[in-house]
Amino acid sequence: MNKTQKSAWFGLTMSTLLLVLLVTSVLVARRVSQLSNLLWFSPAFGLFALLIIFLRKKDQDRVNIDERDSCISRKALIAAFSSTAGLLIGACMIPPFIAGPTNSIPVCLLPALLYSLFVVFILAYSMAILIQYGWRDKNGK
Numbered sequence: 001m002n003k004t005q006k007s008a009w010f011g012l013t014m015s016t017l018l019l020v021l022l023v024t025s026v027l028v029a030r031r032v033s034q035l036s037n038l039l040w041f042s043p044a045f046g047l048f049a050l051l052i053i054f055l056r057k058k059d060q061d062r063v064n065i066d067e068r069d070s071c072i073s074r075k076a077l078i079a080a081f082s083s084t085a086g087l088l089i090g091a092c093m094i095p096p097f098i099a100g101p102t103n104s105i106p107v108c109l110l111p112a113l114l115y116s117l118f119v120v121f122i123l124a125y126s127m128a129i130l131i132q133y134g135w136r137d138k139n140g141k
Contacts, residue, residue, distance in 0.1 A: 076128035
């Protein structure tokens with residue numbers, strides 16, 4: 001397993017944990033009928049992101065990336081941008097139809113929307129990398 005695959009597994013694990021944290025916080029906030037309780041999620045998300053940065057190991061003595069890894073990363077980046085762009089368009093277009101033209105959505109849901117888009121981006125990027133490496137056997141064929 002090379003460095004790109006290890007970082008993809010790490011990204012997949014951490015984005016899944018962040019997604020669980022986000023969904024849990026939204027469900028708890030809805031249960032107590034105060035969506036303003038979601039404001040604690042922003043500092044928690046920031047601290048978790050800093051924890052991810054410090055947990056990530058770096059190998060100084062090994063080769064970081066080659067042409068194949070670069071090509072796989074570029075294709076995974078395009079797939080992640082495409083999936084996130086579709087979700088962003090949907091997140092901007094669907095709420096007016098649900099809430100109606102005279103109603104509004106709570107402002108405290110907007111950070112949760114942006115965080116979830118970030119988590120989906122990392123999730124899609126990691127999955128695309130792992131899928132591309134999974135198409136090849138050990139000999140690279």
